Amino acid sequence: MPELPEVETVRKQLLRVWKNQPILAVESTGPSYFFVTPPATLKKNLKGQKLVTLIRHGKTLLAGFEGDGSLLFHLGMTGQFVTQALKQDGHVHLILHLKNGRTLSFRDVRKFGKVEWLPPGKSGARLDHLGPDALSVTDQELGQALAQRRIAVKTALLNQALVAGIGNIYADEALFRAKILPTRSAGKLTQVECSRLADEVRRLLAQAIKMGGSTINDYVQSNGKKGGFQELHQVYGRTTLPCLSCRTPITRVILGGRSTHFCPSCQA
DNA sequence: GCACATGTTCTCGG
DNA sequence: CCCGAGAACATGTG
Numbered sequence: 001m002p003e004l005p006e007v008e009t010v011r012k013q014l015l016r017v018w019k020n021q022p023i024l025a026v027e028s029t030g031p032s033y034f035f036v037t038p039p040a041t042l043k044k045n046l047k048g049q050k051l052v053t054l055i056r057h058g059k060t061l062l063a064g065f066e067g068d069g070s071l072l073f074h075l076g077m078t079g080q081f082v083t084q085a086l087k088q089d090g091h092v093h094l095i096l097h098l099k100n101g102r103t104l105s106f107r108d109v110r111k112f113g114k115v116e117w118l119p120p121g122k123s124g125a126r127l128d129h130l131g132p133d134a135l136s137v138t139d140q141e142l143g144q145a146l147a148q149r150r151i152a153v154k155t156a157l158l159n160q161a162l163v164a165g166i167g168n169i170y171a172d173e174a175l176f177r178a179k180i181l182p183t184r185s186a187g188k189l190t191q192v193e194c195s196r197l198a199d200e201v202r203r204l205l206a207q208a209i210k211m212g213g214s215t216i217n218d219y220v221q222s223n224g225k226k227g228g229f230q231e232l233h234q235v236y237g238r239t240t241l242p243c244l245s246c247r248t249p250i251t252r253v254i255l256g257g258r259s260t261h262f263c264p265s266c267q268a
Numbered sequence: 269g270c271a272c273a274t275g276t277t278c279t280c281g282g
Numbered sequence: 283c284c285c286g287a288g289a290a291c292a293t294g295t296g
Contacts, residue, residue, distance in 0.1 A: 003274055059275080077275050078293080091293090110292050112275055151285065160276085167274050216274060217295080236274090257288070259272080 004165030005208035013222035030093030036116040058164025068120035076112030134165035143194040146186040154182035235261040
């Protein structure tokens, strides 16, 4: 469920309690098939590791340690990564105990998320297939990513290899703000439209980060609280409700297997 | 039971 | 190789 703004919110909050803290103990509590890396390997490599960096690219988090190797996290659809101990409800998979007494818990109901230990040198490889980070994507980069593509522009925005970090909510919201129909062929956008879209993507994501992300169902910030940006959604989840700009009912169609919301009057 | 869910990845046909 | 449709993954909610 978490897209770039939600993951960035989690990153910043985790960093506050985790930075420079060694991991004293690692507990795995979920079903073993959840883990990309077996729990025993995680424990062996993480014990005593002191966090120095926590970087994000698109929706992926990468923890860097004083020693070798790094730890990759992806929250999938329902992943939560919080700075407190959670009640054991069968969905908590990983618990990290830090030297400062704090506890980090990774919970994921649907188990689409992942936790993967990357041995030294392998850290870059997992991010190689991702396009430029959406928060700072330039007009040129987005234009290049969309050029020549005959797929719908919304489908292109969801492709992490073209631009990383945009998911179903922010794709619809960005296209509404840029006044572009989601069904338009990506390669047929004009240069002006590409620039407008890139600009709206950057501003939208930055604004959502300020609000702590969007909570629809499961997402929580690392402090356990819900995000606030869902209150500012203009099309996502507003099917049949009046467009906030022109009152035309918001339309919902399926594109690339995903719900797609837009204003048939404001977007062209 | 049915529809749907903030994600990723694969298969099958064209 | 590009593209789209559909399904799969696992679980929950309305």
